[in-house]
Amino acid sequence: MLTGNYEQAPRWFIPGYDVSHAIAAVLLRDRIGERGQILVLAAGGGVEMSVFARECPGWSFIGVDPSVEMLRQARARLDSIGASDRVSWIHGEIRNAPLGPFDATTAFLMMNFVPDDGQRLATLREIHARLKPGAPFLMIAGCSDQGSTQFEDDLRLYVAFGRRSGAPAEAVQVATKMQRENLHYVTVEREKALLAEAGFSDTRQFYSGLWVYGWISRA
Numbered sequence: 001m002l003t004g005n006y007e008q009a010p011r012w013f014i015p016g017y018d019v020s021h022a023i024a025a026v027l028l029r030d031r032i033g034e035r036g037q038i039l040v041l042a043a044g045g046g047v048e049m050s051v052f053a054r055e056c057p058g059w060s061f062i063g064v065d066p067s068v069e070m071l072r073q074a075r076a077r078l079d080s081i082g083a084s085d086r087v088s089w090i091h092g093e094i095r096n097a098p099l100g101p102f103d104a105t106t107a108f109l110m111m112n113f114v115p116d117d118g119q120r121l122a123t124l125r126e127i128h129a130r131l132k133p134g135a136p137f138l139m140i141a142g143c144s145d146q147g148s149t150q151f152e153d154d155l156r157l158y159v160a161f162g163r164r165s166g167a168p169a170e171a172v173q174v175a176t177k178m179q180r181e182n183l184h185y186v187t188v189e190r191e192k193a194l195l196a197e198a199g200f201s202d203t204r205q206f207y208s209g210l211w212v213y214g215w216i217s218r219a
Contacts, residue, residue, distance in 0.1 A: 007045070010109065012167035013158055013175055015209035021048050021108075023206055024138050025055040027216055028104055031136040034058040036103030039130060041094060042110035044070020046077035052106075053083035064090045064097050094123055100130040104138070109212075111141040112183040116190070124198035131219035137200060140207065140214045144185040154211040155179055161210060188213065 010017045028038070035058040040049050043063030052059060065071050071089055078084045090096055105127050114120045127137060144154045158179065162172050186194070191213070195203050200217035207214030 007047075009167075009171065009175070010047075012165045012171065013162040014212050015161060016207065017209070020140055020207040020209065020212075020214050021051045024048065024106065024108075024140075024214065025051050027138065027206060028052065028059075028106075028136065029056055031216075032059075032103045036060075037062070037100075039097060039100065039102040039105040039127075040064065041097075041105065041107040041127070043089075044074050046074030048106060048108050049074065049087065050077050050081055050083070053078065053081060053086060060086045060088075062088050062090060062097060062102070064092060064094065066091070066093055094126040094130075097126075097130060101132040102130055102135065103132060104136045105131055106138045108138075108140040111139060112185060115184040116186050116194070120184075120186070121194055121198060124194055124200070128199040128219050133219060135219045137217045137219060138206075138214065139195075139217075140212065141191070142183070142185055142211050143188045143191055143213050144211050145187050146185040151185065157210050185211075191215065 034056055037060050038052065040061055040063045042065055043049055044065035044067050049061055049063055052061070063074060065074070068091060071091060075084065075089065078087050107127065111120065111123070114123050131137060144151045155176065159172055159176055162175060192203055195215065195217050200219060203215055203217040205213055206216050
């Protein structure tokens with residue numbers, strides 16, 4: 001999302017963006033305790049990883065992202081809080097990640113870049129295969145019925161929130177174009193069904209901000 005202004009853009013358009021990360025950190029600590037290795041997908045920028053690193057000094061991370069520039073930003077962010085020694089970086093996608101098994105995996109604002117044409121299910125299965133039995137998977141993604149009246153309503157509110165939050169007109173225009181042309185949405189019901197088909201269970205919602213939802217599941 002608007003990688004040129006990665007720090008601010010999600011905060012313009014996603015209500016409770018920082019709170020969603022704080023809740024996720026609490027859930028991770030509750031599920032895996034004081035020590036564990038976490039696979040962080042779409043780790044570029046390092047926002048969620050910096051929150052997790054501050055949450056618990058006993059956690060280590062594998063950060064995966066397809067963007068070299070976003071990985072550079074993430075490295076700088078983790079360096080700035082003295083946590084870089086706990087992180088290994090991988091330029092690529094989930095198929096390039098080690099098999100683990102990991103104590104937890106997160107994928108924040110990533111799955112909307114993966115179409116529901118078999119690729120989304122395959123990605124979720126790749127994630128499931130890298131987790132220990134019962135380990136948590138935390139996902140944050142937008143859910144809507146693309147092409148429907150619901151999608152237009154959701155997009156209108158998304159834009160309105162961005163404007164209210166102070167997003168410049170150019171940023172609103174770019175974000176709106178991205179939602180229509182570059183991202184892939186599924187309904188809440190379809191999201192849950194895909195997670196179940198990929199092998200996840202006990203899926204629960206832990207966050208929502210307009211059309212963006214946070215889910216926690218068990219492998």
